[in-house]
Amino acid sequence: MTYPASLTALAIGVPWCAAVVTVLIRRQLRAIAFGASLVSVLASVLLLRAAPSSQSLPEALMLLYSCLTAGATIALPLRDCRGGTIGGILFLLGSTLLAYSADDLVVLLGAWIASTIPFLFGRWLGARTWRPRAALLASSGILATAILLIARSGHTLSIARLARQSPGGMAVFGLLVAAVVFRKGICPLHAWVGDAAEDGDAIATALLLNGHFGAMLVARLIVPLFPGTARDLFPLLSHLALATALYIAIRALTENSPRRLIAYLALSQSACILAGLESRTMEGVTGALVHWCVVTTSTMGLFAILRLLEVRFGENLTAGEYLGLAQHAPRLAVFFLVLGLALAGLPGTLSFCSQDLLIHGTLVSHPLTGLLLPAATAMNAVTVFRLFTRLFLGKRRTGFTILADALPRERWILTAAVLFVVVGGLFPNAIVARWTGPAEAVQQADGIPPRRSALPVRVGRRDRTAAAVFSGLRNVRLEHRHGLDFDE
């Protein structure tokens, strides 16, 4: 096993093993979960250091997600530290990392399905309502169908080797886009996200949403595999994503459930990520990837703070009245405000840069519909501020016997999140430059004119030599040489 492969196996295998251990042992759950996440973090760091900048998208996403999970395990309230929850979170971590690192369609499908399993059961991490289950199942089913069609058409299942081949044509492209729409919660199939956040386990659901599998599918599969089709049809999906961002931003204006509100914020902002990825501009794609970091960190922090408030003040928190919780939990209030406004482009935070790039990129590619993005962001900012005022401002409430602000472990992990968005915002060049390589790779995958690949797909040794000879030539129809069986 090569060095990167063994590190990847470590990053994925340790959380899965730890998930089994937590379910069996049911002791020291937080320590086990944090330790396992930390192993994934370290392995991802090493992987990222080893990967060339232009091909480091999976590794960077792995690092981001493992850090997110490590933070979540620290912030998790004691009440939620159950074997099932911790096991589910670790299982989700392993599945998500597997999906990010997969180079084979079957592996990707397996990871995609595995990441949904804990949320398909109401007694585990799932919601009571049927819509989240239906959406997750539908997205998995559609992706499976797409991969089946690719396999049936005789193509290889290696993602790298399928690049620019448009395997399966429009049917597969359409199915992949449908899988994105279901999983990402693009309008009109967005309602499940609110249900999942409302009824499911808050922190685990935040991790599910922050996997951004839809965006990952776009960046890693759809754009590289279908550059020509994507170029023609992506504006449609981009318009849809922008419309979703605005629709959800308007929808959130009258919502009073804090969990749903944060889910809508996450949804609206992640639609912005999708719009950026589909903008086909360097600024837009880079902005989308940087915004990915901001959205995951901020929404994770917001969900964690909300859960901590629920544990302290009851689970029936509402944005329908002023609760005045800042008097009892001032630090949580400040963390909430900073992370919330960081989601909406507060200057001095990383999202100011990412929003700047996103707005620039989307306006360049879609001058009219691109205007929806700043409008949606403005509304999201108002929603964040409304939620903040309702939860934290207002008359001081009495009747609480325990008035704890953030505990030290919660305080420091939330401080780390705030520092990430603030220090990242003050010195964004390092982070932006880190994502420029992957963004260029996405751009190149999209930017090359559609043409048949010079490389054969199923090749033997002799054929590899022929391919190597002709790899520098364009439009060489290798299938006519030597009577080889090429997939076209």
Place this chain on the structure above:
Amino acid sequence: MDFTQVMLVFAVLAPGLVSAAFALAWLAGWVPEERVVSLVTGMTFPASVAALAVVVWRLLSAQTVTVAFGNWFSVRDYHFPMVLLADRLSVVLLGMTVVLVGLIGRFSATYLHREPGFFRFFLLLHLFAFGSLIAFAAGSFELLAGGWEIVGITSVLLIAFFQHRTPPVENALRVFAIYRACDIGLLVGVFAMHHWAGTASFASGLPHLEGSRATTVGLLLLLAAAGKAAQAPFSGWLPRAMEGPTPSSAIFYGAISIHAGAYLLLRAQPMLAQSGLASAMVVMVGLATAVYGTISGRASADAKTLLAFASLTQVGVVFIEIGFGLKWIAVIHILGHATVRTLQFLRSPSMLHDYHQMHAAIGRQEESSGNWIEDLLPARAQLWLYRWALDRGHLDTILDRFVIHSLMRLAKLFARLDRIGLPRTPERREQPVASFGAAARERVG
């Protein structure tokens, strides 16, 4: 970097560093005493004034002092330049900011003594000063937008300073919504400058745009400026912003924040001059606001609201001056107005006392100015105008009825659509907050 450049950077960064230090200290569990806060504030702004004096000295012999930090971030051909610029326009605003914020800090140390939010106020005051200085010293519209947003958020947080009362919090939300809506103009304007001129930096001259492009950018910047300066039709938020503590009202709505919009237009004035339509719109907005502020102010019952409308009127006149290209008259007007209005706001809590003293000194009640103009109007028109002024020009009513209510109706429709497919159960009734006590007795994780 020479000494003058270091001084410029110091003057701009000092309040930001103090604010960051306060925030970190608080996060670490240490709330500095009032004495410490006052002392630090008392040292910061005089130091900034001294640093700016060095910059002013240099500007006597040079046109500009520029500090280029390179690009804040860049992606291929798109750059976000980090340039600080002090020229004869910005240095006036910079000087005004550090002097007036320093004075307000000194005043507030006494005025807010033993107020529960004393520390919060000063943290936000320093942050506001930092945002203002960034906006005024920015060498590009992008950086200006960054400082602009910081001014906005601190302004809103100080409106909600008395957080235990509902009206300030609700008004803060409304002001925030209007700020964000109008800031779209700035964001899109900056994008348009980038798109058409390749840069939004004005450190080495304003981006050259002509014709419809100049008009488009000019109108977008006017939208942003009108929102920040509470110009018509966005004037409704200014009286609401008076919910904050008096020192913050003085510095925001008497001096700095209210003039930020005018500064933006002054920066873009050569571009506005390229477009007759944009210039005319600036004049019309200013004129409408001046008339609105004058009439509405005459029906105001409290001192701070009266001063807010007086501010509106003067800033409206400043807009007119900018529209006509009278750049330096506008700058002098801003400087004079900010100074006088700050003093008036700070005296407003003792306004009655001042009036009693004045009336005692002159031996009679002073008549309000402009009564003879009112008398020229027919009685019915006077009554109509009085009602119009009492409802503050119906601006809030129009905004509520045609924008907010429409948006809310749309949001409710979307919410109904979202419920399709779910069983028809009555919506869960929220339990009163007092019942949270039971949950709080449980162990906190």
